[in-house]
Amino acid sequence: GQQLNQSPQSMFIQEGEDVSMNCTSSSIFNTWLWYKQDPGEGPVLLIALYKAGELTSNGRLTAQFGITRKDSFLNISASIPSDVGIYFCAGLPMDSNYQLIWGAGTKLIIKP
Amino acid sequence: GAVVSQHPSWVICKSGTSVKIECRSLDFQATTMFWYRQFPKQSLMLMATSNEGSKATYEQGVEKDKFLINHASLTLSTLTVTSAHPEDSSFYICSAARDYLAYNEQFFGPGTRLTVL
Numbered sequence: 688g689q690q691l692n693q694s695p696q697s698m699f700i701q702e703g704e705d706v707s708m709n710c711t712s713s714s715i716f717n718t719w720l721w722y723k724q725d726p727g728e729g730p731v732l733l734i735a736l737y738k739a740g741e742l743t744s745n746g747r748l749t750a751q752f753g754i755t756r757k758d759s760f761l762n763i764s765a766s767i768p769s770d771v772g773i774y775f776c777a778g779l780p781m782d783s784n785y786q787l788i789w790g791a792g793t794k795l796i797i798k799p
Numbered sequence: 800g801a802v803v804s805q806h807p808s809w810v811i812c813k814s815g816t817s818v819k820i821e822c823r824s825l826d827f828q829a830t831t832m833f834w835y836r837q838f839p840k841q842s843l844m845l846m847a848t849s850n851e852g853s854k855a856t857y858e859q860g861v862e863k864d865k866f867l868i869n870h871a872s873l874t875l876s877t878l879t880v881t882s883a884h885p886e887d888s889s890f891y892i893c894s895a896a897r898d899y900l901a902y903n904e905q906f907f908g909p910g911t912r913l914t915v916l
Contacts, residue, residue, distance in 0.1 A: 690842065718903045729803075729892045729907030730843070737903075775842060779903055786858075787902045789842040 693776050693790030700766055701798050708793040709760040710776035718779040719759035720787070721750050725772045733774075734761070756781075763795075771797050802826050803895050805908035812883055813916055820878045820911045822893030828873035829895035833905060834866075837890040849876055850899065883915040 691710045700706055710719070718737055722730035734745050736752035736759060743750055750761045759778070763770055776790040802825040812818050822832055831850050835843040847863075849855035849870035857863045865887075867879040876895075880887055890912050894905035 720903060722907075727890075727910065727912070729805075729894070729910045731907065732905075735903060786845060787905075791842050792840075 691776055691778060691788055691790040693793055695793055696791070697794040697796065699796050699798055702766060702768060704766055706763040706766050706770070706795060707760060708774060708776075709758060710778070710790045711758040712778065712780070712788075713757070715756040715781045716759075716778040716788075717756075717781050719750070719752050720777045721748075721759070721761045722775045722777060723772050724775060724792075730775060766795075766797060768797055771795055801906040803829075803893065803906045803908040805891075805893055805911050807911060808909060809912040809914075811914045811916065814884050815882055817879055817881045818883055818913060820880075820891055820893075820913075822876045822878070822895065822908050824874045824895040824906070827895075827897055829876075829897065830873065830899050831896045831901060832870055832876035833894045833896070833902075834868060834876075834878050835892045835894070837892060837910075839890075843892060846878075880913065883913070885915045888913055888915045 693710045720735050721733045724730045734743050734750040739756045740754050741752040747764045773792045773794050775792045777787045804823045806821045834846045837843050846861045847855045847857045849868050851870050851873050855868035870876040890910050892910040894907040896905050
């Protein structure tokens, strides 16, 4: 099925570094969602974005809904060990049947 | 609030047997529940959408006779994998939404790891 282009696929970073990941699409989206999934668990919603240009924070996490409505990014500031996991973007295309389209995920690994 | 549980968390079964997975919304009423499948290192794939009291809507390529879904109440949906085979081994995740087809307001369960021998 259709997927969003999510990058990077994985990231190796030092504790304390900032992290940035993004998702892009060829079509316009109405909603962007960012989830985190820990191993063996279901995804947990981090941030939901509903308007173009919207910038929303959740603690050390910040996400933005791109002005073109075709992209979104997620930033994590001052990463800590518990940030390890897989981050997924998901979105609702404007012309969809209201089914979420998922990115392939960004695996975050923090070097000790 | 908005806690979703799944049972069992993992199951191992023999090929040819059927397995039932339960998904419960513990502290809210779920008008819509979704069932996903996730293979290792891949994203979630929507299998079907179920609304309480009506038949589930299956995504293209998902066999409705193999993956039976019952959304009998506003807090419980079940997925039965019938005549399971090794290729059905996967991580199955459900999610629940308060509102009808609220794809952007889903709360996910912890998942069920199915291994078919």
